[in-house]
Amino acid sequence: MARSHPVVGSLGPYVFAMLAILSIWQLAVVALAPPPSILPSPTLVGQTLLEEMSSGALFVNAGISLARVSVAWVLSAVIAIPLGVFMARSRLAERLIDPVIELFRPISPLAWIPLAILWFGIGESGKVFIIFVATFFPIVLNTVSGVKRVDPVLIRAGRVLGCARQIDLFWRVIFPASLPSILVGLRISFGTGWAAIIAAELVASNSGLGYLIADGMEILRSDLVMVGMAAIGVIGVLVDAVFKVLQTRFG
Amino acid sequence: MKTSEQAVTRTPAPAIRIDKVSRHFHDAQGEFVEALRSTSLDIAEGDFVAIVGPSGCGKSTLLNMLGGFDHPSSGRITLDGQLISGPDIDRGMVFQDYALFPWLSVLDNVMFGLRHTQSREDARAIARQWLDLVGLADFERKSPRQLSGGMKQRVAIARTFATNPRVILMDEPFGALDALTRRFLQQQLLKIWREHRKTVVFITHSVQEAVYLATRVVILTARPGQVKLDERVDLEHPRQINDPKFRDLETRIFDALDEELAKTFKLEASDGYAD
Numbered sequence: 001m002a003r004s005h006p007v008v009g010s011l012g013p014y015v016f017a018m019l020a021i022l023s024i025w026q027l028a029v030v031a032l033a034p035p036p037s038i039l040p041s042p043t044l045v046g047q048t049l050l051e052e053m054s055s056g057a058l059f060v061n062a063g064i065s066l067a068r069v070s071v072a073w074v075l076s077a078v079i080a081i082p083l084g085v086f087m088a089r090s091r092l093a094e095r096l097i098d099p100v101i102e103l104f105r106p107i108s109p110l111a112w113i114p115l116a117i118l119w120f121g122i123g124e125s126g127k128v129f130i131i132f133v134a135t136f137f138p139i140v141l142n143t144v145s146g147v148k149r150v151d152p153v154l155i156r157a158g159r160v161l162g163c164a165r166q167i168d169l170f171w172r173v174i175f176p177a178s179l180p181s182i183l184v185g186l187r188i189s190f191g192t193g194w195a196a197i198i199a200a201e202l203v204a205s206n207s208g209l210g211y212l213i214a215d216g217m218e219i220l221r222s223d224l225v226m227v228g229m230a231a232i233g234v235i236g237v238l239v240d241a242v243f244k245v246l247q248t249r250f251g
Numbered sequence: 252m253k254t255s256e257q258a259v260t261r262t263p264a265p266a267i268r269i270d271k272v273s274r275h276f277h278d279a280q281g282e283f284v285e286a287l288r289s290t291s292l293d294i295a296e297g298d299f300v301a302i303v304g305p306s307g308c309g310k311s312t313l314l315n316m317l318g319g320f321d322h323p324s325s326g327r328i329t330l331d332g333q334l335i336s337g338p339d340i341d342r343g344m345v346f347q348d349y350a351l352f353p354w355l356s357v358l359d360n361v362m363f364g365l366r367h368t369q370s371r372e373d374a375r376a377i378a379r380q381w382l383d384l385v386g387l388a389d390f391e392r393k394s395p396r397q398l399s400g401g402m403k404q405r406v407a408i409a410r411t412f413a414t415n416p417r418v419i420l421m422d423e424p425f426g427a428l429d430a431l432t433r434r435f436l437q438q439q440l441l442k443i444w445r446e447h448r449k450t451v452v453f454i455t456h457s458v459q460e461a462v463y464l465a466t467r468v469v470i471l472t473a474r475p476g477q478v479k480l481d482e483r484v485d486l487e488h489p490r491q492i493n494d495p496k497f498r499d500l501e502t503r504i505f506d507a508l509d510e511e512l513a514k515t516f517k518l519e520a521s522d523g524y525a526d
């Protein structure tokens with residue numbers, strides 16, 4: 001019966017996962033009785049979570065992290081979407097650019113930390129750069145495949161319906177036809193960017209969820225580390241849900 | 252209605268002139284394929300020409316060249332004396348798989364070709380008129396995904412006629428539809444054509460469909476395609492498929508087609524031995 005309700009239906013698995021993790025965790029704490037700095041109990045983490053929330057610190061840090069990821073992600077989209085379109089429409093461009101992308105793609109955003117510091121210093125731009133790297137490739141690749149997979153008959157239909165210029169054809173047919181795939185790229189890349197927030201905020205940060213975790217580690221507060229981790233997980237799921245809604249709307 | 256029908260039959264200059272057109276390809280294996288060989292055909296303004304022929308004889312190739320998507324290897328195709336150089340809104344096309352834009356509503360699909368020349372309001376008014384004509388006025392806000400195949404093709408027909416093209420090209424437009432839907436769409440197309448007298452080039456595999464709809468039925472030979480038979484259909488609309496004259500014509504066309512089908516099978520057999 002619960003399945004008939006859409007919200008309950010989609011939240012159900014998450015609630016179940018949460019309960020399962022909590023009970024295994026609690027069992028481990030009871031059975032092994034580790035010191036709290038190694039494995040704090042769920043109640044201790046719950047308390048820390050409430051503290052961090054009521055002081056507002058958690059929201060401020062989460063907001064800062066979200067802002068960094070958003071800026072980098074928008075920047076990435078602004079460059080990656082046109083690049084992807086260009087690659088998909090021009091054989092030469094694809095043959096020149098694709099190998100470069102394939103070479104850079106396997107390099108983890110973490111590997112860029114030293115260069116990010118050298119090039120951009122320890123300010124905001126270095127962090128944005130690292131997330132930019134993390135978000136760039138999924139957008140390019142999904143844009144390329146989306147534009148390439150536009151049904152040729154739709155392009156023909158566009159042309160016999162008066163899209164004489166390439167630019168009209170692009171805006172009226174090719175772009176809307178590839179939009180679902182581009183949206184998938186944007187969604188995936190926000191996820192990869194969000195996952196890279198720790199890497200970005202490891203670099204001399206004094207704010208953000210990554211900082212919260214790094215700081216917790218330094219002062220041996222595993223409960224704080226876990227609050228930061230939980231926040232990243234929950235926000236990641238929420239943002240993804242928003243994208244899914246957008247996707248069904250426009251896809 | 253009568254007067255316009257007579258006016259059409261005495262139209263002097265051909266609207267479309269297909270003059271000794273050949274088209275050959277090199278297929279994926281690099282084999283030379285001759286699709287059309289020196290085909291000539293004149294199509295008059297207001298004619299409804301049905302083209303029938305064995306599979307692979309170059310019908311789609313010919314239609315694509317009329318659409319401007321492909322070009323003859325030799326020979327010329329002109330519309331009103333002008334060489335066809337590329338696709339243009341004055342040659343509308345209806346595709347077998349509808350080719351509706353899934354991100355647009357039914358109404359926006361029909362408005363698509365009107366937005367270059369009309370204001371938004373005028374485009375909407377014209378589009379509504381056409382949707383009404385194909386009986387889909389109540390579906391204007393729906394997405395194409397929500398429609399059946401027959402309804403999709405009616406939207407596509409409305410979308411093409413709405414732009415008021417000189418010529419309408421249709422490549423097996425009802426090929427994917429079931430027999431009943433097909434029959435209904437044939438009648439609807441006929442009604443629209445009789446009101447608007449567009450020049451139509453219509454490819455079909457169904458001889459009955461050809462004789463039912465067209466003013467002229469053209470049979471192409473097996474590959475390389477050439478005109479084998481060119482029959483005027485001087486039967487009053489609505490045509491009756493069990494009218495002896497209808498039957499006669501059908502038989503004549505089938506006989507011509509049978510010879511070509513036999514050749515096609517031989518061609519395929521020899522292709523088979525070649526590998």
Ligand SMILES: Nc1ncnc2c1ncn2[C@@H]1O[C@H](COP(=O)(O)OP(=O)(O)OP(=O)(O)O)[C@@H](O)[C@H]1O
Binds near residue numbers: 286304305310
């Ligand atoms: N772009 C192409 N490259 C290579 N060969 C092609 C190409 N287009 C068509 N052909 C070949 O030309 C011949 C004619 O093809 P066409 O599609 O015009 O036939 P058709 O009469 O429309 O057939 P059907 O009734 O099956 O639709 C076929 O042998 C086909 O394989």
Ligand SMILES: [Mg+2]
Binds near residue numbers: 310311312422
């Ligand atoms: Mg064909």
